[in-house]
Amino acid sequence: MRKVYLIAAGESKFGTQITKGYEELFADAFLEAMEQVENLDPNDIQEGMIGSLAFGGSQLGNMSALVADSVNLIGKPFARVENACGASGFAFRYAFYSIASGMNDIALAGGVEKMQDISKATRLYWFGVAGDIKWERLSGMTFPGNYALMATRHMHEFGTTREQITGAAVKNHKNASKNPKAQFRNQISLEKALKAPFVAYPLTVYDCCPLTDGASCAILASEEVAKKCTDELIEIVGVGAGTDHLALYQRDSLTRIEAAKKAAQQAFEMAKLTPQDIHVAEVHDCFTIAEILAYEDVGFCKKGEGGKMISEGITEVGGKIPVNTGGGLKAKGHPIGATGTGQIYEIFKQLRNEHVNQVNGAEIGLTHNVGGTGSACSVHVFKRAR
Amino acid sequence: MRKVYLIAAGESKFGTQITKGYEELFADAFLEAMEQVENLDPNDIQEGMIGSLAFGGSQLGNMSALVADSVNLIGKPFARVENACGASGFAFRYAFYSIASGMNDIALAGGVEKMQDISKATRLYWFGVAGDIKWERLSGMTFPGNYALMATRHMHEFGTTREQITGAAVKNHKNASKNPKAQFRNQISLEKALKAPFVAYPLTVYDCCPLTDGASCAILASEEVAKKCTDELIEIVGVGAGTDHLALYQRDSLTRIEAAKKAAQQAFEMAKLTPQDIHVAEVHDCFTIAEILAYEDVGFCKKGEGGKMISEGITEVGGKIPVNTGGGLKAKGHPIGATGTGQIYEIFKQLRNEHVNQVNGAEIGLTHNVGGTGSACSVHVFKRAR
Numbered sequence: 001m002r003k004v005y006l007i008a009a010g011e012s013k014f015g016t017q018i019t020k021g022y023e024e025l026f027a028d029a030f031l032e033a034m035e036q037v038e039n040l041d042p043n044d045i046q047e048g049m050i051g052s053l054a055f056g057g058s059q060l061g062n063m064s065a066l067v068a069d070s071v072n073l074i075g076k077p078f079a080r081v082e083n084a085c086g087a088s089g090f091a092f093r094y095a096f097y098s099i100a101s102g103m104n105d106i107a108l109a110g111g112v113e114k115m116q117d118i119s120k121a122t123r124l125y126w127f128g129v130a131g132d133i134k135w136e137r138l139s140g141m142t143f144p145g146n147y148a149l150m151a152t153r154h155m156h157e158f159g160t161t162r163e164q165i166t167g168a169a170v171k172n173h174k175n176a177s178k179n180p181k182a183q184f185r186n187q188i189s190l191e192k193a194l195k196a197p198f199v200a201y202p203l204t205v206y207d208c209c210p211l212t213d214g215a216s217c218a219i220l221a222s223e224e225v226a227k228k229c230t231d232e233l234i235e236i237v238g239v240g241a242g243t244d245h246l247a248l249y250q251r252d253s254l255t256r257i258e259a260a261k262k263a264a265q266q267a268f269e270m271a272k273l274t275p276q277d278i279h280v281a282e283v284h285d286c287f288t289i290a291e292i293l294a295y296e297d298v299g300f301c302k303k304g305e306g307g308k309m310i311s312e313g314i315t316e317v318g319g320k321i322p323v324n325t326g327g328g329l330k331a332k333g334h335p336i337g338a339t340g341t342g343q344i345y346e347i348f349k350q351l352r353n354e355h356v357n358q359v360n361g362a363e364i365g366l367t368h369n370v371g372g373t374g375s376a377c378s379v380h381v382f383k384r385a386r
Numbered sequence: 387m388r389k390v391y392l393i394a395a396g397e398s399k400f401g402t403q404i405t406k407g408y409e410e411l412f413a414d415a416f417l418e419a420m421e422q423v424e425n426l427d428p429n430d431i432q433e434g435m436i437g438s439l440a441f442g443g444s445q446l447g448n449m450s451a452l453v454a455d456s457v458n459l460i461g462k463p464f465a466r467v468e469n470a471c472g473a474s475g476f477a478f479r480y481a482f483y484s485i486a487s488g489m490n491d492i493a494l495a496g497g498v499e500k501m502q503d504i505s506k507a508t509r510l511y512w513f514g515v516a517g518d519i520k521w522e523r524l525s526g527m528t529f530p531g532n533y534a535l536m537a538t539r540h541m542h543e544f545g546t547t548r549e550q551i552t553g554a555a556v557k558n559h560k561n562a563s564k565n566p567k568a569q570f571r572n573q574i575s576l577e578k579a580l581k582a583p584f585v586a587y588p589l590t591v592y593d594c595c596p597l598t599d600g601a602s603c604a605i606l607a608s609e610e611v612a613k614k615c616t617d618e619l620i621e622i623v624g625v626g627a628g629t630d631h632l633a634l635y636q637r638d639s640l641t642r643i644e645a646a647k648k649a650a651q652q653a654f655e656m657a658k659l660t661p662q663d664i665h666v667a668e669v670h671d672c673f674t675i676a677e678i679l680a681y682e683d684v685g686f687c688k689k690g691e692g693g694k695m696i697s698e699g700i701t702e703v704g705g706k707i708p709v710n711t712g713g714g715l716k717a718k719g720h721p722i723g724a725t726g727t728g729q730i731y732e733i734f735k736q737l738r739n740e741h742v743n744q745v746n747g748a749e750i751g752l753t754h755n756v757g758g759t760g761s762a763c764s765v766h767v768f769k770r771a772r
Contacts, residue, residue, distance in 0.1 A: 001488040002487075047627075061440065061470055062516040062758045065630065065758065074631055075628055075630070076628070077476075077627035077764070078629050079469040079473075080469065081465055082447070090463075094484075098483045102387040129446040243461060244460060244461070259461075375451035376464065
């Protein structure tokens with residue numbers, strides 16, 4: 001199999017972007033990516049895979065050609081990939097395949113979502129469409145409710161505390177405060193976050209990610225092309241993905257995202273690395289408890305010890321495995337389809353030594369992007385060649 | 387690059403399927419595919435890509451895990467691929483990549499759509515979401531209207547007649563009459579079809595495909611696995627795809643689908659074949675004029691001569707290049723996301739010498755699957771190894 005490299009990445013500002021459509025947001029991300037790389041004619045990009053759940057704005061289906069048009073790549077094959085909040089992780093996976101196979105030398109993976117220009121009622125409905133509708137949503141379950149079940153179960157089984165869970169939000173707001181692209185740049189205190197109104201116990205409003213407009217993209221290339229375009233080679237050394245039952249009631253455990261475990265195992269096996277080799281990671285913290293589950297599912301700690309990773313500062317910038325150094329979904333924002341390649345953008349910046357919260361000596365990074373409440377997950381491992 | 391083979395295909399009955407959800411429809415298709423192939427444990431399928439525009443039924447987003455669940459493949463990576471009516475052609479493309487790369491040995495590509503269990507108003511809206519919304523739909527354009535523009539322009543430029551255009555429907559109904567899975571099994575006369583009420587001049591109700599519930603799937607495998615599973619090897623020798631502007635007004639020509647031309651050129655180049663080598667084809671006849679454009683875009687005839695292909699019987703079963711031998715979108719039906727792999731199902735049956743309208747000696751087949759009004763197209767070329 002051919003080696004595949006990440007040669008560029010870009011991201012729009014995340015947040016409320018009333019004056020930009022999804023084409024404009026995607027163009028922002030694309031133009032930044034193009035600035036990252038020399039000797040690449042954008043027209044040499046051969047194909048694009050675009051993650052989005054419902055993209056918003058005027059177009060309601062068949063949006064990939066419009067995205068291609070927005071960056072002047074009409075003519076090239078483009079399609080949309082959807083796996084709820086895990087959409088662009090899978091778009092990236094397929095772009096990887098296209099280069100590993102030898103069919104493409106340069107491919108674009110990206111994502112885009114507009115969540116703010118729809119009515120509040122529709123917004124509340126939005127997250128619901130990514131959960132199980134037949135049995136859970138129609139019984140009144142919401143996305144915060146689903147994750148609250150996981151949180152209370154984790155507290156019950158492992159003694160995890162609210163302070164540990166909500167601590168993930170405090171850390172991620174701190175990281176986002178230095179990130180000019182983040183939706184929330186305010187730092188929060190643990191005390192304030194714990195006392196905030198509950199959305200679904202034990203999750204307060206500070207435990208939940210916001211609704212975000214945004215876009216992101218990554219450029220993948222073969223070894224030959226990568227070496228022409230940059231001296232800073234980042235290889236995609238591990239690729240993994242899995243699914244699980246959409247409805248929580250069908251799963252064996254509420255404190256484990258089986259899809260993530262499978263994805264991480266595959267990615268580490270392919271990379272011939274272990275979780276302890278990772279220098280920096282971006283994980284899917286749509287709710288704070290999700291970040292704690294991610295630590296355990298990826299293997300950064302043993303089952304049940306995710307809470308301690310927070311309370312002991314292990315995943316802070318400066319800790320042993322800094323996580324969500326860009327602010328995570330919680331504070332950087334969560335433009336659903338754009339989140340997966342948005343995580344890859346952060347790791348790209350880290351491995352290029354250009355991050356706003358740079359981790360010293362970061363050479364190996366990981367992304368963990370979840371769809372729904374864990375019905376799908378993709379994990380990617382990146383390694384800077386020295 | 388590794389060779390990739392089509393080792394099985396399956397399809398649900400197409401039409402109005404009130405009593406089946408999309409999970410049940412997909413399971414119908416999958417079970418038929420599993421019957422086609424010996425020595426394959428379904429659990430050895432490593433990944434699935436599922437085409438769908440809006441799938442219908444209860445789930446409104448994040449449906450790929452439910453599809454995986456419906457065929458007991460939960461755990462494996464699954465994602466949805468969307469390119470309007472071209473969705474599962476692109477799902478098949480990504481499944482091809484996954485095996486060509488060496489990452490997978492066996493992959494599933496499929497599609498599913500429920501179009502009948504939603505209100506009539508919503509249904510009329512449906513096709514609109516696949517066209518350009520900002521400039522065309524909001525100005526009152528409909529999908530039949532878009533294709534009617536292409537038809538009148540073709541008549542104006544090349545002297546194509548209504549008899550030639552509508553003749554595609556007569557042919558396809560004739561083919562569907564022998565296909566037990568087809569939505570319409572009635573034959574129609576050219577006279578009756580021409581006198582039917584206009585939907586958008588020159589297209590009458592008989593020039594337009596129906597709204598269809600249905601599912602389809604294909605199993606792809608590496609050479610090693612394919613040889614273990616079957617003696618009847620069908621290689622995927624050509625793969626191509628392209629995009630074009632979503633809105634008609636942005637295109638250079640109304641009588642050419644540029645995305646299809648690009649897709650076909652790529653596929654033939656890769657296959658080292660020409661359009662004249664094709665023994666049987668399935669093309670995207672969402673409206674009769676689309677079939678005539680397909681002949682020209684794929685290269686079965688010169689520009690402007692598509693009408694003659696019909697009036698001279700060249701694409702009839704028994705003609706030089708039989709097209710849409712299963713009945714096409716027009717008469718077999720058009721369950722949007724399931725159409726691409728539904729076409730592949732027909733070619734699979736033809737190259738296995740098992741088709742209801744068998745083309746004698748068919749060894750090389752082609753599929754042509756369009757998204758929107760031509761904003762995307764994928765073309766695949768298949769060759770039976772002898």
